[in-house]
Amino acid sequence: MKIAVYAIALNEAQHAxxxxxxxxxxxxxxxxxxxxxxxxxxxxxxxxxxxxxxxxDPWRFDAARNAALALxxxxxxxxxxxxxxxxxxxxWRARIEAAWAQGVNRLYYxxxxxxxxxLGELSYVDNRIHARHGFVWRYPCHECLVAGGVEEQPRxxxxxxxxxxxxxxxxxxxxxxxxxxxxxxxxxDARAAHYLAREYYELGRYAEGVREFERAFALPSxxxxxxxxxxxxxxxxxxEGLGERDAALALFRQAAQEEPxxxxxxxxLAWAYFRRQAWPECLAAAERxxxxxxxxxxxxxxxxxxxxxxxxxxxxxxxxxxxxxALAYARxxxxxxxxxxxxxxxxxxxxxxxxxxxxxxxxxxxxxxxKR
Numbered sequence: 566m567k568i569a570v571y572a573i574a575l576n577e578a579q580h581a582x583x584x585x586x587x588x589x590x591x592x593x594x595x596x597x598x599x600x601x602x603x604x605x606x607x608x609x610x611x612x613x614x615x616x617x618x619x620x621x622d623p624w625r626f627d628a629a630r631n632a633a634l635a636l637x638x639x640x641x642x643x644x645x646x647x648x649x650x651x652x653x654x655x656x657w658r659a660r661i662e663a664a665w666a667q668g669v670n671r672l673y674y675x676x677x678x679x680x681x682x683x684l685g686e687l688s689y690v691d692n693r694i695h696a697r698h699g700f701v702w703r704y705p706c707h708e709c710l711v712a713g714g715v716e717e718q719p720r721x722x723x724x725x726x727x728x729x730x731x732x733x734x735x736x737x738x739x740x741x742x743x744x745x746x747x748x749x750x751x752x753x754d755a756r757a758a759h760y761l762a763r764e765y766y767e768l769g770r771y772a773e774g775v776r777e778f779e780r781a782f783a784l785p786s787x788x789x790x791x792x793x794x795x796x797x798x799x800x801x802x803x804x805e806g807l808g809e810r811d812a813a814l815a816l817f818r819q820a821a822q823e824e825p826x827x828x829x830x831x832x833x834l835a836w837a838y839f840r841r842q843a844w845p846e847c848l849a850a851a852e853r854x855x856x857x858x859x860x861x862x863x864x865x866x867x868x869x870x871x872x873x874x875x876x877x878x879x880x881x882x883x884x885x886x887x888x889x890x891a892l893a894y895a896r897x898x899x900x901x902x903x904x905x906x907x908x909x910x911x912x913x914x915x916x917x918x919x920x921x922x923x924x925x926x927x928x929x930x931x932x933x934x935x936k937r
Contacts, residue, residue, distance in 0.1 A: 566662050569593040569641040569697075570653075573619075573629045577649035578604045585612040587652035593641065596649075597633035599624075605649075625705035625743060637697060646693035646710070651676075652728045660725040661694060670696035670718045671710075674725040691727060692719070705750075706743035707760045740764055748777075755781050755788045763799050771806035778803065794824045798833045805837075813837065821850070828857035828874075835877045848881035855897075873898045876908065879915075888919050 570591045575598070577584075588594045594614040598606050599621060606616045617636055621629045630646065637644055643661050645653070664672055676691035692710065699715030702708050744761040751757045762777035778800040781788055788796045801816035817837040821830040831854035838847035854874035879894035892915040899908040 566643070566665060567592045567641045568643045568645065568658060568661060569595060569637050570645045570647060571595045571597070571633050571637050572647045572649055573597045573599055573626075573633050574601060574605050574609070574649050575599045576601045576603045576605060578608050580649040581605065581608040581612060583652055584647070584649050585609065585614060587654070588645075588647075589613075590658040591645070593638070595633070595636055597629065597636060599629055624739065625746070627702040627704055627708040630702040630708060634700075634702070639697065641697045644695055644697050646695070647727065648729070650730055650732060652730075654726045654728065657725050660722050664720050664722060667720070668718055669720040670699065670715065671712075671720075672725065673719055673721045674727060675723060676727050676729055678729045678731070688726075690721075694725075704757065704760075705747045706740050709756075737767075741768065753784055753786065755784050755786060756792065758784065759788055759792060759796050759799075762796070762803075766799055766803050766806070769806065771803040774803035775800065775807070791824075791827070794820050794827055794830060797823070798830065801833070801837070805840075810841070814841070821853075825853075828854050831857075832874050832877075835874060835881075839877055839880070842884070844881045844884045848878055848885065851875075851878035851881060855894075873901050875901065879911065883915065888915055891915050892919065 568591050570588045570593070572584075572595075574596050578601075585594065594609075596606075596609050596614050596616045597619045598609075598616055599619055606618070610616050619629065619632045621632065634644065634646075643665055645657075645661070647653070661672065671692060672694040673690050673692045674694065675688045678687045678689065695710055696715070699712060700710050701713045703711050741761075741764050744757070744764050747757040748754070748761045758777055758781035762774045762781065765771070765774035765777060778796055781796060787793070797816050797820040801813045801820070804810075804816060805813035814837055817830075817834045820827075821834045824830050831850050835847050835850035835854060838844075838850055851874045855878060875894045875898035879891045879898055882888075882894060883891035892912070895908065895912045895915055899905065899912055902908055
């Protein structure tokens, strides 16, 4: 069996060594360099990659990835699409070989997203390991693989993990015009509308976000399932950004009611109650989120990156005058994010308050910083 890793790259020299070490079991590592001005091509070549220069003008991510895929030889069986700031974990090749031996042509696996500071890591489901033929990249930005001319034969492989350590300094300047282009090209495509609306929120353009989300819901084929749930919650954030707090809370509640099996819906609802200091409701929603197993999430299941529901539950329990429950949740939160000085300080304060026999609580905690 022949396996190739392929990627697009632009000024990624700092990632070259770690990337290539993780790919050492591949038969071929092929990099499409899109115009690097640092030592990216030279470093990757020295480490064993085949580097080709490509030019995509006007720029769009799907065209770049399709150009990279076109460079992969026809006799390759399985392709692994990565970014340079991603690395494969040991044993990845054997897992791909075992899956392909059973007729699989696409793998779904955890993408473990490393974040700076107290946020720790998050795990989402990705699906960029695919057969050489029958798949194509689509959408100018937030591109994804779609099957074209073949029937997808997928398999979930939870032990094949890809690690992602993103560079927060990377520019998103091209995202909005590309997402607008995608919505223009496919005006009836709910996915294109969703990502454009989400970008409007990220840019603080809440009214435009509301309009685009509502347009998506009115399409002939509106968002469904996880994507609908994510859209409801991002729409709620836009409403909240416009100061429409009642409408926002109603949307957060709707999301949790529609998809009670989604951890992310309960996390977002707990956040909403936290911002309103509605402590009983906050604690109840956080406890619903805590009850879910810590597994890789599909997009739409959890749209609140970095939130630890045990942290919210601790603060709510503390504010309700339940210090021992607050301590238990604070310790659980710290176990998930041991690098957080804020969580460590909260544990210490609760322990001190309990040991001193304090009669009142809720005044000395360091609260969450709202990432929204």
